[in-house]
Amino acid sequence: MASLLLRRRHAAHPRAASARLLRAFSALPDVDPSASSTPTPTPAAPTSARAPELDLQLAVRAETDPARIHSLVASALSGHGLPRLHTSRQLFSLATSRLIRLRRPDLAASLLNLLLASAPPSPGLLARALSLFPGPDDALRAFSSSPPAARSDVSLSALLSALLRAGRLDDLKSTFSSAESSLGVAPGRASHNVLLHALVKNSDLTAARKLLDEMANKKLKHRPAPDIISYNTVLAGYSAQDGAEGFEKILKEIDDSKLEPNVVTYNCRIQWFSKKCDTFKGEELLDVMESKEVAPNYLTYNALVQGYCNEGNVGAAMRVFKRMKVMKRREGRSDLGVSAHSQTYVVLFRSLVEKEKLDDALWICKSCFAMKAAPPFEAVKGLVEGLVKAGRSTEAKDVVAKMELLVKGDAKPAWEKIVGELSFEEGVPISNP
The missing domain is CATH 1.25.40 (Serine Threonine Protein Phosphatase 5, Tetratricopeptide repeat)
Incomplete structure (x- = not known):
């Protein structure tokens, strides 16, 4: 059912693929408006300025000829009708994803290179472009040829993420190690977090733990102080490997460092309790999240529903599922709240049928x-x-x-x-x- 649900969802939302790309870099800094020579538009301008950009997006979406897609966007970049087109995340995410699906990654890379050449140097813009390149080699070339003003820890972390997505861990490590000498950028916290994630993903938890300890050591000036993302990354690694001692130590270090746990921290703990058939304690954490105004996401509820189903407590699983639905309605907006993952429906439905909970x-x-x-x-x-x-x-x-x-x-x-x-x-x- 999971595949059917996902297939239906993608069919109903043709922008799902580009939305995933947008989410991948939506947390990165926006392009600095002050870097552009174009005056800031008046409050009344966005409506009129956005209309031709929307028309361009619709044209790209409807076009099936990859050369024509490239030409449409490239012409708009070189023209004067849309002077701040380079700030449009949606357009370039859509155009590059379309070109890649049409098996023209070369045109996608060309379009992104034109984008970088058409705008003032900016670490944010470079980082977003790097996240869209079809391959890590394209991203590496773009970073290497970028002006110094565009190079920063943010754009370096985007380059490392491109290597991580391609599964090139050795290249990631070597790029990280030589970044300051060969690329002129000293890896900061964002880049260290990418390396931590790569080590955990490669099941090298010992190396990840060592790196985290070095980051927490104030005497090591070449290591940035860890943030909650750093700790969460290693915490998730211990959870995946059932490392109880390491898991508890990381939680204590988070508390000792006075860092504020976020949704990922709570999800790791809830998943831990669910795997240990102690899901009720995980649900208690849901109450803590709400009291601290930490918004749960679908992973929060999935862990609780699956945990209760594995314990045979379908009544509690159904209660959590309905609680999720109530939360979504309470938000009052369709773009907010939490939607169940397809796997949640599968697990819950099967469990309810097995327990003969027909209604x-x-x-x-x-x-x-x-x-x-x-x-x-x-x-x-x-x-x-x-x-x-x-x-x-x-x-x-x-x-x-x-x-x-x-x-x-x-x-x-x-x-x-x-x-x-x-x-x-x-x-x-x-x-x-």
């Missing part, structure tokens, strides 16, 4: 239908059989009918096989009601 299982099933997603076939079969056994044949037929509308393509024969095994107690087939 809740039916509610989850209908929620999937509302998202145009087909739940796991075997779990649906169990729900239908449970409804028939409880004398709720009409609802069982409705579930089957909606599944018939949703299941398409290669999955159709597997579903038809399930339907062929279903029947009423009286022997009347459920299919084709």
Whole structure:
């Protein structure tokens, strides 16, 4: 179901791929407006200035010829109609992702190089461009050829992140080590955090712990002081490897250093409790988060729902799931709040069916239908059989009918096989009601 849910979600939101790219660099600093020779627009200007940019985005989205996409954006960059086009994250994220999907990474790299050449040097702009390059070699060339004014710890961390995404850990380490001598940038906290993440991802927790200790050692001036991201990275590593002693030590160091835990810190702790079949303690942390105004995300709720389901406590899992829904409604805006991950629906639905919690299982099933997603076939079969056994044949037929509308393509024969095994107690087939 996870793949079906994700497929449906992507189909319903064609901008999902570019949105992921935007999220990847949305936390990086904006381009410094003072670096541009263009005067700051008056408050009334954004509406009129944004219209041609929106038209350009729509044209890029509709275009299927990669050369034409490149030409559209390149012409706009070289023209004077949109003097601050280089600040548009959405446009360049969209254009490069489209070119990469159309198998023209060379044109994507060319467009990003034109972007960097058309704007005043800025660490923020360079960092955002580096996050969009199709390959780490393109990113490295762009960084190496950039003016000194654009090089900083922020842009260096973006380069290291490009190497990390490509799985080139050795190149990442060598670039980090030689950054000051060969690139003119001394790695700061952001770059150290990328290296920490790379070490943890490579399961080299010993090296990550050593680096974190050096960062926390005030006598080592070449190491920046760690922040909560530094500690969270190593904390997640200990959680993944079930390192209880290291996990507790990191939590104590966070407390001793007076750093404020964020959502990642709490998620690590909640996931830890859930894995140890002590999910109730994890849910208590959810209350702590709310009291400290730390907003939970989907990972928070996923850990709690899956933890309770693994413990066989589907009632508590359903309570957490509904609590998440209430929170989203309370925000009052569709772009805020928390949405369940597809895997949450899968785990919860299966557990509810196994425990014969028909009303809740039916509610989850209908929620999937509302998202145009087909739940796991075997779990649906169990729900239908449970409804028939409880004398709720009409609802069982409705579930089957909606599944018939949703299941398409290669999955159709597997579903038809399930339907062929279903029947009423009286022997009347459920299919084709």
